Amino acid sequence: MSATRLDGKKIALKIRAEVAQSVQKFVEDGNAAPKLAAVLVGDDPASQVYVRNKERACEKAGIASRLDRMPASTTPAELLARIDELNSDQSVNGILVQLPLPQIEGDGPALDEREVLDAIDPLKDVDAFSPINVGLLMQGRPRFLPCTPHGIVQMLHRCDIETAGKHVVVVGRSEIVGKPMAMMLAQKDSTCGPQTANATVTIAHSRTSNLKEVCLSADILIAAVGRPEMIRGDMIRPGAVVVDVGINRVGDRLVGDVAFDEAAETASAITPVPGGVGPLTIAMLLHNTLLAAKLQSGQ
Ligand code: NDP
Secondary structure, eight states, rough: OOOOEOHHHHHHHOOOHHHHHHHHHHHHHHHHOOOEEEEEEEHHHHHHHHHHHHHHHHHHHHHEEEEEEOOTTTTHHHHHHHHHHHHHHHTOOEEEOOOOOOOOOOTSOOHHHHHHHHHHHGGGTTTTHHHHHHHHHHHHHOOOOOOHHHHHHHHHHHHTTTOOOOEEEEEOOOOOOOOHHHHHHSSSTTTTTTTTTEEEEEOOOOTTTTTHHHTTTTSSEEEEOSTTBBBOOOGOOTTTTEOOOOOOEEEEEEEOBHHHHHHHOSSSEESSSSSSSHHHHHHHHHHHHHHHHHHHTTO
């Protein structure tokens, strides 16, 4: 392996310590500790692990948390009523609904993710999925930044990886990762994170016909596809930086969207899976929860 391993875990710990310090100061200034409410519908094992990890991370940062478990049989009206309640609860600063929502059993109405996310008060939308927050990001004046792309921006910055003038290829165009990632890196100036902008960005997806060539043209390649190890070593330009967002379970192993060993032969720097982007996502959720508390207290 010749590539530098970008240690997301270490950077995430540093960011979490910074957030914890800011939370402490916020409380010392006379404010209540920020509070995050997580809503978990159904009993998907991976979602349970994610929510538990988020709760633990909150606790370590001095952020209060509340977990609302709802059964898989929850109706849209029940879920929307719970969100309404959390929207009006003054003690709750941030609300996240763990995705994916379960498919409804039987003939009842299905839970519509978009409708549910749209119902969250934009000032409490710590995942930054609401149309208002997405719109503000598009316009280059973001309020909250979506956690995974923001974590990547922070990592690039803290590892001194310049993006201005670079060709960034983002493989994947989801609302959660690919699309906001591309938008953040293409912004004029660093409105979306410290000195991380002004890139020339290409978005690739399942209908991209020449994916290998597109990937080979990337100075920075960001894979957010959800297909185990589909980005092979021969798709990477020598010296490129590779960011692997994918988390795929293969047997009892977690693998990324990039074939790590092959890619590390060619890349100059690469994130591992696990221990790369994943921990940064949680760190930025804590950051957003504190930001939400500050916004709600008029700061
Ligand atoms: P989605 O399934 O929502 O989106 C996947 C994207 O990949 C789509 O845009 C799709 O294209 C594209 N795609 C699928 N197949 C191909 C292909 N063969 N060639 C090119 N593009 C393709 O996934 P997410 O963005 O939500 O997640 C992506 C991965 O990142 C998953 O493994 C997920 O678990 C992980 N993840 C990790 C996080 C972390 O914290 N590390 C956070 C969030 C996600 P099209 O639009 O045409 O269908």
